[in-house]
Amino acid sequence: MAPNASPVITVFRDVRPWGGPPTDLTAVGGVLVEAGAVPEGAAVEYVDGGGRLVLPTLVDAHLHPDKTTWGEPWHSRRPARGIAAYVEGDVELYRAQSTSVAERALRLLSHAAAQGTRATRAHVDVAPAYGLEGVEALAAAREKLRGVLDIEAVAFPQHRVGRTPGVAELLEEAAAAGLVSHIGGIDPAGFDLDGAGPDAARRDGGQLDTVFGIAERHGLGLDIHLHDTGERGLAPLRDIAARTKALGLGGRVNVGHAFAVAELSGGDLDEIADVLADAGVSLTTVALSVNTVLPFRRLAERGVRVGLGSDGVRDSWSPFGNADMLHRAWLAGWALDVRLDEELEACFRVASDGGAELLGLPRADLRPGSPADFMLVEGECVPQVVVDQPRRDVVVRAGRVVARDGRLV
Numbered sequence: 001m002a003p004n005a006s007p008v009i010t011v012f013r014d015v016r017p018w019g020g021p022p023t024d025l026t027a028v029g030g031v032l033v034e035a036g037a038v039p040e041g042a043a044v045e046y047v048d049g050g051g052r053l054v055l056p057t058l059v060d061a062h063l064h065p066d067k068t069t070w071g072e073p074w075h076s077r078r079p080a081r082g083i084a085a086y087v088e089g090d091v092e093l094y095r096a097q098s099t100s101v102a103e104r105a106l107r108l109l110s111h112a113a114a115q116g117t118r119a120t121r122a123h124v125d126v127a128p129a130y131g132l133e134g135v136e137a138l139a140a141a142r143e144k145l146r147g148v149l150d151i152e153a154v155a156f157p158q159h160r161v162g163r164t165p166g167v168a169e170l171l172e173e174a175a176a177a178g179l180v181s182h183i184g185g186i187d188p189a190g191f192d193l194d195g196a197g198p199d200a201a202r203r204d205g206g207q208l209d210t211v212f213g214i215a216e217r218h219g220l221g222l223d224i225h226l227h228d229t230g231e232r233g234l235a236p237l238r239d240i241a242a243r244t245k246a247l248g249l250g251g252r253v254n255v256g257h258a259f260a261v262a263e264l265s266g267g268d269l270d271e272i273a274d275v276l277a278d279a280g281v282s283l284t285t286v287a288l289s290v291n292t293v294l295p296f297r298r299l300a301e302r303g304v305r306v307g308l309g310s311d312g313v314r315d316s317w318s319p320f321g322n323a324d325m326l327h328r329a330w331l332a333g334w335a336l337d338v339r340l341d342e343e344l345e346a347c348f349r350v351a352s353d354g355g356a357e358l359l360g361l362p363r364a365d366l367r368p369g370s371p372a373d374f375m376l377v378e379g380e381c382v383p384q385v386v387v388d389q390p391r392r393d394v395v396v397r398a399g400r401v402v403a404r405d406g407r408l409v
Contacts (some may be wrong), residue, residue, distance in 0.1 A: 010044070017047075018054070019053050025366070033369075058326065060310050061254075062310065063112070065108045070313055099138070106124075107140040111323055112149065115392055115395075119150035132174055133179070135180055148397055152359060161186075171211070175214050184223050185224035211224070223253075224240060226376065229263055231252075234260045241276055245280070261283065262285075262291065270298075282307065284308065285308060285309070307355040326389050352364065393405060
């Protein structure tokens with residue numbers, strides 16, 4: 001905006017925030033303001049909401065856009081068991097695609113934005129098989145979608161740090177180039193040491209020394225995949241929390257999946273939750289199955305920030321996924337077998353408020369002073385919208401309509 005330019009003013013007429021009574025919402029300069037706060041004589045754009053329900057846009061806190069085949073010809077997947085086999089499938093799929101990573105990632109991220117996602121944390125593989133193509137492609141997508149979708153990039157060592165030569169160096173290169181906001185990691189006690197022998201964890205300080213060191217040198221956050229269950233998953237989680245606290249990185253370290261936490265209940269769950277909350281380590285869940293979705297309501301009660309994500313979308317790992325966070329909220333509710341309105345609303349909130357807090361974004365709570373980031377849908381109330389997943393008729397970012405009927409404008 002030019003120094004003396006007037007802010008953009010948009011009034012959304014006849015809308016129902018959170019399913020309440022019809023009213024108008026006014027956005028000035030991308031922020032919602034009190035009714036009647038528009039200066040007299042100011043140029044105003046009016047958008048007719050047609051009595052639609054208004055809900056905040058959502059945040060995808062865990063997405064892999066570089067692996068997707070979204071919009072491509074059907075890819076038949078071969079049998080695979082274990083992470084190593086899936087990683088081999090990733091490379092095979094990458095080599096078989098005629099469409100570039102940049103084009104496929106942009107297509108998927110554009111679709112996500114049109115479904116009402118306002119921000120995402122994207123994990124992009126960094127390995128000798130790909131070099132830095134993925135993070136460079138994501139940087140290009142971020143520029144093209146600026147003002148429509150906020151994108152954080154994680155340099156993710158899916159191919160392991162300790163067992164694949166060159167990965168640590170590529171992570172360092174991505175960090176030094178300013179291409180990423182976070183450094184990733186994967187199963188320090190499990191997959192990264194698979195077949196490496198009993199003393200491998202002590203050689204060179206292990207994976208966590210490497211990724212924490214890179215993050216500290218470059219002032220970046222960390223986002224580590226942790227699929228391991230039982231003590232093999234809990235021990236690294238406690239180590240991550242201890243390192244986070246010792247280095248003063250609270251609020252900048254996240255653990256994705258955390259299947260070992262999903263197994264816990266009662267006092268054991270409260271104990272690890274308190275450790276994470278004290279260190280400022282957040283978690284993300286992707287509602288993969290009944291046994292792996294995190295108990296996000298209980299974790300939040302103990303002070304742990306939890307976000308929800310799509311994970312992979314039609315990649316070599318799975319033919320499923322659609323980068324629609326409203327559908328992901330539905331999946332979380334299904335996995336937890338929820339019935340009550342308050343439980344369904346919690347599924348929506350983890351996709352909106354939970355993800356926003358995890359990414360350090362202000363809540364889009366539809367109150368004056370909050371960002372004018374919302375979507376208009378046909379519906380009665382939040383629980384019904386979670387269950388029915390209506391089309392996103394209008395998506396608004398910073399007071400500007402960016403999508404209609406599920407497509408960017």
